[in-house]
Structure formats: structure tokens, C-alpha cells
Amino acid sequence: MTGFSHSLLLVGVVAVVTALTRFLPFLLFPDGRTTPRVVVYLGTVLPCAIMGMLVVYCLRGVSFSAPPHGLPEAIAVGVVVLLHIWKRNTLLSILAGTACYMALVQLVFA
Amino acid sequence: MEATQQKKQIMKKALLDTLPVMAGYVVLGMGFGILLQSKGYGFGWAVLMSTMVYAGSMQYVAVDLLGSGVSLLSAALMTLMINGRHFFYGLSVLQRYKGTGRWKPYLIFSLTDETYSLICGENTLQGPQQRLYDVFVSLLDQFYWVIGSALGGVLGSVLCFDSRGVDFAMTALFVVIFTGQWLSTREHLPALVGVGVSLLCLLLFGPGGFVIPAMAGITAALLLLRGRLEKGE
Numbered sequence: 001m002t003g004f005s006h007s008l009l010l011v012g013v014v015a016v017v018t019a020l021t022r023f024l025p026f027l028l029f030p031d032g033r034t035t036p037r038v039v040v041y042l043g044t045v046l047p048c049a050i051m052g053m054l055v056v057y058c059l060r061g062v063s064f065s066a067p068p069h070g071l072p073e074a075i076a077v078g079v080v081v082l083l084h085i086w087k088r089n090t091l092l093s094i095l096a097g098t099a100c101y102m103a104l105v106q107l108v109f110a
Numbered sequence: 111m112e113a114t115q116q117k118k119q120i121m122k123k124a125l126l127d128t129l130p131v132m133a134g135y136v137v138l139g140m141g142f143g144i145l146l147q148s149k150g151y152g153f154g155w156a157v158l159m160s161t162m163v164y165a166g167s168m169q170y171v172a173v174d175l176l177g178s179g180v181s182l183l184s185a186a187l188m189t190l191m192i193n194g195r196h197f198f199y200g201l202s203v204l205q206r207y208k209g210t211g212r213w214k215p216y217l218i219f220s221l222t223d224e225t226y227s228l229i230c231g232e233n234t235l236q237g238p239q240q241r242l243y244d245v246f247v248s249l250l251d252q253f254y255w256v257i258g259s260a261l262g263g264v265l266g267s268v269l270c271f272d273s274r275g276v277d278f279a280m281t282a283l284f285v286v287i288f289t290g291q292w293l294s295t296r297e298h299l300p301a302l303v304g305v306g307v308s309l310l311c312l313l314l315f316g317p318g319g320f321v322i323p324a325m326a327g328i329t330a331a332l333l334l335l336r337g338r339l340e341k342g343e
Binding site for chain 2: 007009010014017019021024025026035038041043045047049051055056057059060072077088095101102104105106
């Protein structure tokens with residue numbers, strides 16, 4: 001098997017398995033049948049919980065022992081949260097937080 | 111005409127809401143394209159993968175796998191582990207995606223972390239309008255990703271400004287959505303469970319392998335708390 005065809009197959013396998021993880025819930029609980037109430041319940045509480053998981057996921061590589069001890073992340077996240085509570089503007093909070101983080105990482109804690 | 115005016119407004123909203131994702135996806139997509147190029151796989155491969163796989167972290171891992179001689183079975187198992195969390199995304203939008211007609215397959219296919227967050231963050235629109243929004247957001251997000259990957263593949267390593275830290279936009283997006291959700295409800299238990307269980311699993315399993323246990327743990331915890339949480343809704 002040539003390198004090219006092996007690579008193509010690899011991409012294919014990754015694509016199919018990825019699509020599987022996405023389609024599986026819809027295959028298990030199709031439209032026609034009524035979704036079990038427990039699944040409906042999970043649909044109401046999972047999003048909030050998953051969002052919490054995603055925030056932890058994004059910050060998973062932060063090390064508190066090695067410099068800069070997670071300070072750029074802590075400060076930037078703080079900026080995002082406070083600004084969002086104050087102004088409730090998604091774009092503004094993200095722009096300000098990202099600009100803050102970039103400045104900290106490039107200039108302050110470089 | 112009223113209908114097209116509404117459509118334009120929703121498109122504009124989707125465009126504005128996805129700007130942070132554009133920043134993250136174009137940069138990360140370029141990084142992916144550049145990385146792939148450095149391994150000898152041109153921009154055609156970048157576009158192919160970003161169109162057919164459309165999963166950021168997995169695509170980066172795949173660059174390592176390509177040409178490493180790894181077996182197809184191992185690749186399949188790794189994909190299952192890394193992308194397993196998508197199962198829980200689909201689970202939580204089952205109701206929302208009901209009756210979305212011919213767009214349903216694409217909506218499901220294109221459910222990434224960021225698209226999922228934007229979708230969950232949008233609860234003001236109803237019915238067909240919400241569907242329109244979901245479709246625009248999904249399309250735009252993948253468009254940014256594919257463009258970024260293509261650019262990366264073509265440009266090689268010619269980046270003209272110091273973009274260190276720009277991928278924090280992604281973290282910021284999730285934090286904003288999390289904050290917005292926290293402010294909009296009195297029931298904070300699901301959010302706390304999400305963060306708490308994730309941190310615990312991060313400590314137990316490390317950054318590389320905590321997601322699947324965290325998802326399982328979160329689901330289990332929420333099921334245990336069902337009595338308390340379902341009545342409170």
C-alpha cells in the first residue's frame with residue numbers, strides 16, 4: 001500500500017469516526033419517536049455543565065508552578081468576566097480579553 | 111419585504127456572533143495548514159481534512175499520525191477518544207435540531223465546540239428563525255476553518271505579525287458564554303458540576319485524558335441530581 005493511499009484511508013477513517021460521534025445521539029434517539037424524558041432532561045442541564053468543562057479544557061495546560069504561574073490566563077479571564085457582567089457585550093468582552101492576554105503574553109510576561 | 115429583512119438581520123447577527131470564532135479558526139486553521147505543509151502534505155490535503163473531518167484538535171493529532179505508520183484501527187480508536195465529547199453535544203441539542211429538515215445532517219455534521227457554544231448561547235429566537243441562525247453559524251464557522259487551513263497550506267510559514275496568544279479568543283468565547291448562562295439563571299448547580307467534575311478529572315487523569323471521564327462523570331452527576339434539578343426548572 002502506497003504512502004498516499006494509506007494517508008487517504010487514514011483521513012477517511014478519522015472523518016468517518018468523527019462523524020459517527022456526532023450522529024450517534026440522533027441515530028439512537030430519532031425524530032419520529034418521542035425522546036425519552038431523561039434525555040430531554042439532560043438536554044436542559046448538559047449545556048451549562050459542558051460549557052464549564054470547555055473552560056477547564058481550554059485552560060488545561062496552565063501550570064501554576066512554572067512561570068508565569070497562570071497569571072496571564074487568570075488576569076485575562078478576570079477581564080472577560082468582569083467586562084461581560086458590566087457591559088453584557090459578547091464581542092467586546094472577547095476582544096478586550098484576547099487583547100489583554102496577547103499583551104500580557106507578548107510584552108509583560110515574555 | 112418583511113421576511114427578507116428578518117433574514118438579513120439574522121445573518122448579520124450570526125456574522126457578528128461568529129467573529130471571535132473567525133479569529134480563532136483562521137489562526138488555528140492556518141497553523142494546521144502550515145504544520146501539514148511542513149510534513150509534505152499540500153494545501154489540497156488541508157482543505158480536504160478541514161472539509162471532511164472538521165475537528166480542530168483531532169486534525170492536529172492527525173498531522174502526527176500521517177506518515178507515522180500508525181494502524182487504521184489505532185487511528186479510529188484515538189479519534190473516538192478525542193472526539194467522544196461530540197456525542198454529548200448532540201445529546202443536548204436533540205430537541206433543538208428536531209424538524210430542521212434538509213439542513214439537519216449538515217447541522218449535526220458541523221457541531222464543533224465553538225459552534226455548539228454559540229448555538230447554546232442563543233435562546234431568544236424561535237422556530238424557523240432559530241434554525242436560520244443555527245445554519246448560518248454552522249456554515250460560517252466551517253468556512254473560516256477551511257479558509258484558514260487553505261491559507262496556511264498556501265502561505266507556508268509566512269506570518270507577518272506576532273499572533274502569540276490570539277487563540278485565547280476561543281477561551282474567551284467559552285468564558286463569555288459560561289458567564290452569560292450563569293447570569294441568566296438562578297440554578298447554578300449544572301455549571302458548578304461541570305467545572306467541579308472537570309477539575310477533579312483533570313487532577314486525576316491529566317490534561318491529555320480527562321475529557322472523556324469528565325463527560326461521563328458530569329452525566330452521571332447530573333442524572334443523580336435529576337430529582338432535585340428537574341422539579342426546580
